[in-house]
Structure formats: C-alpha cells, structure tokens
Amino acid sequence: MKAMRKRLAASTGAVLVMVLPLMAIPAAAQADQRLQRLEQQVTALQRAVFPGGDERYFEPEITPQQRPQNVDNSPSTSALTGVLDRLEAIEQQVARLTAATEVNENALAAIEERLLRLEGGSGATVTTPSGIIANPGPAGTATTLPAPPPQPAANRPTPAPTPAPAAAQPSPARVAxxxxxxxxxxxxxxxxxxxxxxxxxxxxxxxxxxxxxxxxxxxxxxxxxxxxxxxxxxxxxxxxxxxxxxxxxxxxxxxxxxxxxxxxxxxxxxxxxxxxxxxxxxxxxxxxxxxxxxxxxxxxxxxxxxxxxxxxxxxx
CATH class of the missing domain: 1.25.40.10 (Tetratricopeptide repeat domain)
Incomplete structure (x- = not known):
C-alpha cells in the first residue's frame, strides 16, 4: 500500500512538472505535441488512481473530441486559445487526481492503523491477587470467574431409562x-x-x-x-x-x-x-x-x- 502511494505521488508530481513549463512555450506545434503526450500521461495516471479506469468503466475526462478545433485556420489567436483551453482542462484533471490521491492515502493510512491495532490488540490473561483469571480489556468488562461446577455429564453410561412419573399437580388450594x-x-x-x-x-x-x-x-x-x-x-x-x-x-x-x-x-x-x-x-x-x-x-x-x-x- 505504501508503494502504491509513492507511485501515485511520483506520477502526480511528474504531471505538474510537465504542465508548468508548457505555459511558457510560444510555438503552437511544439506545445500541441507536448500536450498530446501530457494528456496520455494524465490518462495513464487516471487509470492508476481509479482501478479499471478505462473506457469500459467510465469515459476519460480528456478526449481528442474535447480539443478545440481551429476552424478558420488562423495561425495565432485560435491556436493559442486551443492550447490554453487544453491546459485548463489538464489542470482541472490534475487537481481531481491530486485530491483523489490524498483521499486514497488517508484511506490506506486508516487501514494500516486498524491492522496494527488488530495485530497488537490481543491481551494476555493475568492473575489477580484474589486468584481470579482476568483478561485485561476496557473498563467495565467482566472478570472471568471459575464457572460453577457442571451438571453430571449426560454421556455417561446409564441404565435403560424408565418412564418418568407424572408431574405432581398443584393442589387446588395452591392454585387458588x-x-x-x-x-x-x-x-x-x-x-x-x-x-x-x-x-x-x-x-x-x-x-x-x-x-x-x-x-x-x-x-x-x-x-x-x-x-x-x-x-x-x-x-x-x-x-x-x-x-x-x-x-x-x-x-x-x-x-x-x-x-x-x-x-x-x-x-x-x-x-x-x-x-x-x-x-x-x-x-x-x-x-x-x-x-x-x-x-x-x-x-x-x-x-x-x-x-x-x-x-x-x-x-x-
């Protein structure tokens, strides 16, 4: 579980390191290529954070269809706008993945803590000064006293059973x-x-x-x-x-x-x-x-x- 958290943190860090330099790249073509690689990495990270994270389970939030299309082929404004829109989408996705990673880390930490308590929580029995065996536990738990002597064992050899006498009926005076x-x-x-x-x-x-x-x-x-x-x-x-x-x-x-x-x-x-x-x-x-x-x-x-x-x- 700790290894999984390290991999998730490393993947998230790699995405953030790649996003920040992209904002300063003036060349639209180079930015587009790097954005494509970045989107692929975000998709891979998304599958790592969410098991089964492929299109069979949910639709990826960043897809080629969501990329802005340069309809009028203007070389400057529309290309830069498309890059900025895609960067904004990636930033939002990275924020979601970071939040999901933190949730997973907290859940894993809670599970580890519970496992440690379960592994080390069993207490040994001790003997009190009065000679009564006690099992240490939360306040108010009962002390284990020796049980009263048992009834005679039912599986001992016994003679053939004889018909039991009819139960004595209470007298009319007692009933009254x-x-x-x-x-x-x-x-x-x-x-x-x-x-x-x-x-x-x-x-x-x-x-x-x-x-x-x-x-x-x-x-x-x-x-x-x-x-x-x-x-x-x-x-x-x-x-x-x-x-x-x-x-x-x-x-x-x-x-x-x-x-x-x-x-x-x-x-x-x-x-x-x-x-x-x-x-x-x-x-x-x-x-x-x-x-x-x-x-x-x-x-x-x-x-x-x-x-x-x-x-x-x-x-x-």
Missing amino acids: AVAAIAKPATGDAGEDEYTYGFRLWDAGFYPEAQQQLALYLDRYPGHRMTSYGRNLLGRAFLDAGDARGAATHFFENYQTDPQGARAGDSLLYLAESMIALGDTRRACIALAEFGDTYQALATGRLSTQYTGLNGRVDCD
Whole structure:
C-alpha cells in the first residue's frame, strides 16, 4: 500500500512538472505535441488512481473530441486559445487526481492503523491477587470467574431409562393462592412482568416465580430491571433448595453486566451457593472478588451479608 502511494505521488508530481513549463512555450506545434503526450500521461495516471479506469468503466475526462478545433485556420489567436483551453482542462484533471490521491492515502493510512491495532490488540490473561483469571480489556468488562461446577455429564453410561412419573399437580388450594396474587398493570409491560415474579417469590411460590421471571427475561432482555430479574431468578432457585441452578443464574448476572444494579448481590449469592454445595475454593474466590470490586457495597448495604459469609468459610 505504501508503494502504491509513492507511485501515485511520483506520477502526480511528474504531471505538474510537465504542465508548468508548457505555459511558457510560444510555438503552437511544439506545445500541441507536448500536450498530446501530457494528456496520455494524465490518462495513464487516471487509470492508476481509479482501478479499471478505462473506457469500459467510465469515459476519460480528456478526449481528442474535447480539443478545440481551429476552424478558420488562423495561425495565432485560435491556436493559442486551443492550447490554453487544453491546459485548463489538464489542470482541472490534475487537481481531481491530486485530491483523489490524498483521499486514497488517508484511506490506506486508516487501514494500516486498524491492522496494527488488530495485530497488537490481543491481551494476555493475568492473575489477580484474589486468584481470579482476568483478561485485561476496557473498563467495565467482566472478570472471568471459575464457572460453577457442571451438571453430571449426560454421556455417561446409564441404565435403560424408565418412564418418568407424572408431574405432581398443584393442589387446588395452591392454585387458588397463586391466582390471588394480582399482576400489576402500570403501562410498563416489562416492569409488570418483573413485579409479578417478585410477588410470587415474596409469597414463597418459588417454582411459579422461576417460571415468571424466566418469561420476563426472555421477553424483555434489555429492560432496566434485567439485573434485578436475573438476580431474583437465582434467589428463587436458592430458596427452593437448588443451589446448583441458583449458582448458574448468579454467575450469569455478574458476568453479563458487572456494573448492573444487582451484580454485586449476585456475586455474594454465588458465594453462598458455593458454600451450600461444599465448594469452598469457589466461594472464597467469589468473596475476594466482591471485596475488591464492590468496596462500597462491602462496607455499606451488603456489609452484614458479606461479613456473615466470610465467617462461614476459611479462605486463608
């Protein structure tokens, strides 16, 4: 690309050097011959600046038909006028080619800069003091925490499947109790769905709350209460006794939006889920990350929960 710019600049310079002496040549015949050579060079330069620049793609701006014809064969005035007109046309074309060259140079420089950024932009992973692997990036990007332990592998040898028992149907009393919880209608459909899920969770209907909050997150992924919804969905699993399912949702909420309104809460509840699963190492990593990332919460709104969880594990 740099070589192409040098060739374009050299060609443009050669054209300008040839144009300026022509203005002082008194002999019309000699000027006409040199003008013909100059027009040919401008045409060649035009093809270099614009790939495919021949008559198959566009009509050259300087053509023999555009040259002034000396109709009355007057040897002085009309010949000089023709030379001046042709010089003016060449000057205009050189100006266009110079501008196009500058545009091309700027575009090539921008491409080179982007290539340099792409070649040198990949950052290596480093280890934070808390032992969490992090990938340096723009401010606000999530730290990579160890994922919660996976579910048992599905491809392990298992005995022949047995028919699953029919799902237990909720009792009429439970159905009536759930139906008694009113769903709000404020005009904000997303907030209404979240609030209804919160009311189900607050009333202790955890399976129903899980279903409702999952529906809210699926329908309104960009809603302003999304961080609340993911955190509350994890709590609905944790309060129902499913610490593994809860850890998945807490981990997702923190990783997806570490600056979210309930990202810090999810990190603490992730530690609580790991403690419930007996995974002290991951619990300590989550607690250390919380203390480093959310110092204001650790000494403020969540200080009691943070202190209590630290007292339940030995992270030395």
